[in-house]
Amino acid sequence: MDKLVYTAATGLRARMAAQAAIANNMANASTTGFRADRVVFDQIQLKGGGAALTARSPTSEEVTDADRTPGAVQTTGRNLDVAMNGDSWLAVQAPDGGEGYTRRGDLEVAASGVLQTGDGYVVQGQSGPITLPPYDSLSIGGDGTVSIVPQGGDPKNPTVIDKLKLASAKGSDTVKGLDNLLKVRGGGSLPDDLDATVTSGALEGSNVNMTQALVDMIQNQRAYEVEANVMKEAKTMDESSASVMRLPS
DSSP states (O other): OHHHHHHHHHHHHHHHHHHHHHHHHHHTTTSTTOOOEEOOOOOEEEETTEEEEOOOOOOSSOOSEEOOOOOOEEEOOOTTBEEEOTTEEEEEEOTTSSEEEEOOOBOEEOTTSBEEOTTSOBBEETTEEOBOOOEEEEEEOTTOEEEEEETTOOTTSOEEEEEBOEEEOTTSOEEEOTTSOEEETTSOOOOBOTTOOEEETEEEOOOOOHHHHHHHHHHHHHHHHHHHHHHHHHHHHHHHHHHHHOOOO
């Protein structure tokens, strides 16, 4: 009986984690460069010689997986917008001080001159965080080179400030954090993608499929109800067993 209750309770926790991931995906359906969360469950784990169903739900540092399918690219014409081509990722400074990676390319210049993404992460260049002096115009080349025309400078002679650090996740064990940044599992950095290119004046949208997300939510809710019913049946069976063992007065 205890095993039945444990299995049902574990299933309920798993469905709650999945529902949270689905809700997060739906909330970010219009977020630039967002990659949908996917919760993957470990089905069997051996404990003490016996098998017990377990589920791995997201921790405070990571979700279990992310959909790597690219989102649709739309032209914006804005010179600070870039869409990463292929499987390259833009390196940014993560909240923990390490290096994270994003597909979000709606860049902006902070008051301090630091180049950052639309959600506030500092963009990394080949020489560290990219900081821009006052300028009249700015452009980002197809290879990620950031160039400006300094205030009062010659428009025909732009100055190269740095180059966006673009990395490849191929062959690396990566995980998506709850901060929506891709990271190397256990720490570290991804190797530079020397062949990476970007499309200036364009943005990659979210890859969340709202129709599929709604279907997943319904299926997950039904599975949750099944697990809840198992808990109820376990309670009924336990009460029946107790009544059989009860001695008549």
